[in-house]
Amino acid sequence: MTATQSELVLDQQAQDLLFREARTANTFSDEPVTDEQVQAIYDLVKWAPTSMNQQPLRVVLVRSAEAKQRLLPHLMEGNRAKTEQAPLVAILAADTEFHENLPKVFPHKPEAKDIFADPGFREQNAKLNATLQAGYFFLGVRAAGLAVGPMTGLDAAGIDAEFFPEGTHRTLMVANIGKPGENPWMDRLPRLDYDEVITTL
Numbered sequence: 001m002t003a004t005q006s007e008l009v010l011d012q013q014a015q016d017l018l019f020r021e022a023r024t025a026n027t028f029s030d031e032p033v034t035d036e037q038v039q040a041i042y043d044l045v046k047w048a049p050t051s052m053n054q055q056p057l058r059v060v061l062v063r064s065a066e067a068k069q070r071l072l073p074h075l076m077e078g079n080r081a082k083t084e085q086a087p088l089v090a091i092l093a094a095d096t097e098f099h100e101n102l103p104k105v106f107p108h109k110p111e112a113k114d115i116f117a118d119p120g121f122r123e124q125n126a127k128l129n130a131t132l133q134a135g136y137f138f139l140g141v142r143a144a145g146l147a148v149g150p151m152t153g154l155d156a157a158g159i160d161a162e163f164f165p166e167g168t169h170r171t172l173m174v175a176n177i178g179k180p181g182e183n184p185w186m187d188r189l190p191r192l193d194y195d196e197v198i199t200t201l
Helices: 012-020 035-045 065-074 077-085 098-105 119-143 156-163
Strands: 057-062 088-095 147-151 169-178
Touching: 012 119, 035 119, 057 065, 057 119, 065 077, 065 088, 065 156, 077 147, 077 169, 088 119, 088 156, 098 119, 119 147, 119 169, 156 169
Parallel strands: none
Antiparallel strands: 057 088, 088 169, 147 169
């Protein structure tokens, strides 16, 4: 264990599982991802914080061949085959009407809902916090021993129209989920060093 690793409370095996050995999967086995696994993932990551406890992330699980055929035309061509093959696909979206839940999730501030009366401000908050939650969700998938392949190469407006016709959700990304298949990983790419990212004032 390196000196920096020893500074962390999380044990090294968990550090490796969630971060150092985490890779974007491009192929998946045919082993199914169960509803119970997804429930366990959600029940873990739902506790992670968002601004004013907004919790705007909404997830549509695409399992059936019929649902995948509705989704595939809205993905970049290079993302279609691996999505069709994945045992589970998740559409991650931001609910722009998240403020309707604030009386439940932020009850100590009754006026909280009124802060987000402006639709533009509300959508900005929804996308930011749902993207944050998407990151938590991917860590949860890894914590369940599964691989994830997030994708933003897609027609978000097309997916919105197909899967969210009510018009209140904004697709952020699509993610393939499952056990890794044959040759699932690309070569590990470099990361920026500490001094290239961190500035102390």
